[in-house]
Amino acid sequence: MKDYYKWAKEFAVEYIAPFAEEIDKTGKFPEEIFKKIAEEGFFKILVPKEFGGDGEEVTAHAQVTRAFSEACATVGLCYTMHNVALKFTLTFGREEIKNQVIKDVVENKKFMTLARSEFGTGVHVFNSQLEIKNTDEYSIITGAKSMITSANHASYYLISVPADKEKGPVNWLIPYGAEGLSFKESEWNGLGMRGNNSCPMYMENMKLDNKYAVYIDRKKANQIYPVNIDVIFFMTGLAAVYTGLSRTIYEAAKEHTLSRKYPGDKSLASIETVQLHLSQLFNNVFISESLLEVAAKSLENGEKDAFEKIMSARVTASLNCVDSATLAMRIGGGQAYNNKNSLARLLRDAFAAPVMFPSVDVLRNWIAKVITGQNIL
Numbered sequence: 001m002k003d004y005y006k007w008a009k010e011f012a013v014e015y016i017a018p019f020a021e022e023i024d025k026t027g028k029f030p031e032e033i034f035k036k037i038a039e040e041g042f043f044k045i046l047v048p049k050e051f052g053g054d055g056e057e058v059t060a061h062a063q064v065t066r067a068f069s070e071a072c073a074t075v076g077l078c079y080t081m082h083n084v085a086l087k088f089t090l091t092f093g094r095e096e097i098k099n100q101v102i103k104d105v106v107e108n109k110k111f112m113t114l115a116r117s118e119f120g121t122g123v124h125v126f127n128s129q130l131e132i133k134n135t136d137e138y139s140i141i142t143g144a145k146s147m148i149t150s151a152n153h154a155s156y157y158l159i160s161v162p163a164d165k166e167k168g169p170v171n172w173l174i175p176y177g178a179e180g181l182s183f184k185e186s187e188w189n190g191l192g193m194r195g196n197n198s199c200p201m202y203m204e205n206m207k208l209d210n211k212y213a214v215y216i217d218r219k220k221a222n223q224i225y226p227v228n229i230d231v232i233f234f235m236t237g238l239a240a241v242y243t244g245l246s247r248t249i250y251e252a253a254k255e256h257t258l259s260r261k262y263p264g265d266k267s268l269a270s271i272e273t274v275q276l277h278l279s280q281l282f283n284n285v286f287i288s289e290s291l292l293e294v295a296a297k298s299l300e301n302g303e304k305d306a307f308e309k310i311m312s313a314r315v316t317a318s319l320n321c322v323d324s325a326t327l328a329m330r331i332g333g334g335q336a337y338n339n340k341n342s343l344a345r346l347l348r349d350a351f352a353a354p355v356m357f358p359s360v361d362v363l364r365n366w367i368a369k370v371i372t373g374q375n376i377l
């Protein structure tokens with residue numbers, strides 16, 4: 001297998017990292033970076049080889065996301081959402097829609113995102129309250145999604161809707177520009193992840209051809225875990241985002257301890273308490289990276305307990321990231337607090353980790369239920 005981490009890291013050092021500060025300051029979606037990501041071919045890593053992609057699986061998804069997130073967590077998050085929506089479409093979509101999406105991703109360099117959260121149901125994204133009226137040829141959807149990454153920039157929005165009475169669970173793929181679809185960008189004012197544009201998406205009597213309905217046939221798609229492949233790719237993606245961010249926090253904090261000198265040339269790195277904090281930051285990265293790699297491999301091998309492993313990787317990466325960000329701010333002192341380096345920005349990005357669906361608290365519940373043989377939903 002090609003070294004996806006190395007490929008993405010080299011790209012990220014040159015084309016993403018130099019703009020991380022600016023993305024945070026302006027709060028604007030990094031459009032030019034996403035054009036470059038498309039040109040380089042990162043959007044098609046999951047597309048089967050026979051359709052012009054790399055035919056890769058969850059490990060490559062995790063590695064690219066992690067490398068991008070080391071440069072800028074916002075970019076890593078938006079990128080990972082694309083892979084999740086694409087994987088869902090490739091797994092459950094009918095041929096016609098799969099071909100359309102593959103053509104758009106491979107030839108037209110378009111990307112996708114995930115729209116599941118709603119104002120009412122929050123992290124409980126399986127309980128969509130959207131209204132949907134079906135006819136034989138088209139359907140009409142009305143309602144709102146609350147926080148949609150890459151809003152106004154992605155070309156497809158994968159939305160959850162209530163289950164169909166006859167055909168069961170279903171998602172819809174909304175093409176950008178659909179009549180009745182709008183976004184409220186002014187509503188995004190996140191503490192961190194400033195450029196991800198995670199704003200509300202409104203659907204007002206949105207009329208769509210029924211070809212955009214993606215019915216979830218778990219048996220046909222050979223879904224062996226309690227949740228579908230998109231949720232699994234999403235958890236992996238989030239684990240990768242916060243693992244990448246943890247590494248950057250560790251490196252920025254280490255750099256600060258070496259460069260911060262007191263009169264007499266003693267550095268912060270030579271102070272015992274600071275050393276204890278630094279070693280904790282190192283541990284956090286090492287644990288998160290190791291868990292992510294093992295869990296992704298376990299998924300690729302279809303191991304029985306891969307689901308709980310990936311949940312554990314996501315929970316650990318998130319909590320470690322918040323812990324590292326907090327400790328790094330202590331090491332960074334007044335200079336970090338006064339935004340003289342990147343640590344405060346990284347802390348703000350880190351605080352999205354526990355609250356994103358499936359949130360850390362919900363996942364800890366799921367892990368306990370799975371290991372004791374209970375249903376999670």
Ligand SMILES: Cc1cc2nc3c(=O)[nH]c(=O)nc-3n(C[C@H](O)[C@H](O)[C@H](O)COP(=O)(O)OP(=O)(O)OC[C@H]3O[C@@H](n4cnc5c(N)ncnc54)[C@H](O)[C@@H]3O)c2cc1C
Binds near residue numbers: 196198
């Ligand atoms: C940066 C960012 C980007 C996002 N991008 C997207 C996106 O692209 N697409 C999308 O669909 N959504 C997105 N979201 C939304 C996200 O995934 C959550 O669904 C959303 O943040 C939930 O917000 P809420 O305030 O309604 O949470 P609430 O549902 O009100 O939850 C608040 C807190 O209570 C906890 N809680 C609630 N119920 C339980 C329970 N049963 N057990 C334990 N704890 C519980 C939650 O864990 C959470 O910490 C994004 C969020 C952020 C921060």
